[in-house]
Amino acid sequence: MKLKIRKMSELDAFKILFWQYSPPYDWYNLEGCEECLEELLYDEYYSVLNQKEQLIGFFCFGQSAQVSAGKMEGFYRDHEYLDIGLGMNPLLCGKGHGASFVQVGMAYAKNHFKAKKLRLTVADFNQRALKTYQKVGFKEIGEFNSQNIKFKVMSYED
Numbered sequence: 001m002k003l004k005i006r007k008m009s010e011l012d013a014f015k016i017l018f019w020q021y022s023p024p025y026d027w028y029n030l031e032g033c034e035e036c037l038e039e040l041l042y043d044e045y046y047s048v049l050n051q052k053e054q055l056i057g058f059f060c061f062g063q064s065a066q067v068s069a070g071k072m073e074g075f076y077r078d079h080e081y082l083d084i085g086l087g088m089n090p091l092l093c094g095k096g097h098g099a100s101f102v103q104v105g106m107a108y109a110k111n112h113f114k115a116k117k118l119r120l121t122v123a124d125f126n127q128r129a130l131k132t133y134q135k136v137g138f139k140e141i142g143e144f145n146s147q148n149i150k151f152k153v154m155s156y157e158d
Contacts, residue, residue, distance in 0.1 A: 003104050004049045005059065012047040012055050013040035021090045024125050027149075028087065039064070048104065057088040059105040061113060067121050069146030075121070075153045082115035098132035106136065106156065117157045124150035 017030045017037055030036045039045070043064040048057040065085030066076050076083065086105055088098065109115045120138065122129050130152065138154035145151070 002051055003056065003101075004053075005046050005104070005108050006049070008040050008045040008047050008058065010041060012058070013037055013045070015055055016040060016058060016087065019087075019090050021093070025090070025093070025128075027123065027125075046108070048101070055089065056092055057086060057101060059108065060085040061109060065120065067144075067146060067151055070121055070144055070151060070153060073142075073144040075142060075144065076119070078119075081117045081119040081155060082109050082113050083119050083121070084109055085120065094128060098128070099135050102132055102136050110158075117155065119153065119155045121151050121153050124152055 014037065017032050017040075019029065020026070021028050040058070044061045045064060046059045046061075047055055048059065050056050061082055061084055063083070065083035070076060084105055086102065088101055106118060109118055118138075119141075120133065122133065124130075124143070133154050136156070138156045140152050141155050142153045143150055144153070
């Protein structure tokens with residue numbers, strides 16, 4: 001899968017606001033949230049496009065990829081790690097594209113941010129994502145709870 005990553009555009013951010021994931025992943029639906037639009041545009045968010053210039057997902061890096069409760073628990077103290085977050089177009093989820101998609105973001109983080117260590121946080125119910133992250137080499141380093149959801153923190157080192 002040959003993909004292009006660019007800084008998030010207003011049009012891409014607007015499209016992401018209305019993506020509809022099916023249960024149990026509907027927790028990720030943004031429902032047109034205005035605050036979310038601002039975050040997508042002004043934080044470290046990047047659009048991912050296929051060869052036809054279609055939006056297939058996004059990545060975020062640094063503090064944008066951290067969960068507030070994880071900060072309070074101290075999971076993000078080690079600044080040698082670059083935090084990475086991502087979302088894939090719901091029409092592509094569950095079709096075997098996850099590992100290659102994540103690897104594109106990992107390569108971008110290494111090249112663009114010179115990151116040698118990566119960290120991500122994922123909701124425990126998202127078993128599909130957990131399996132994908134493990135497949136590409138992430139290992140669980142801890143967990144915390146926030147708003148009745150358990151989150152797992154995972155790391156990757158070259």
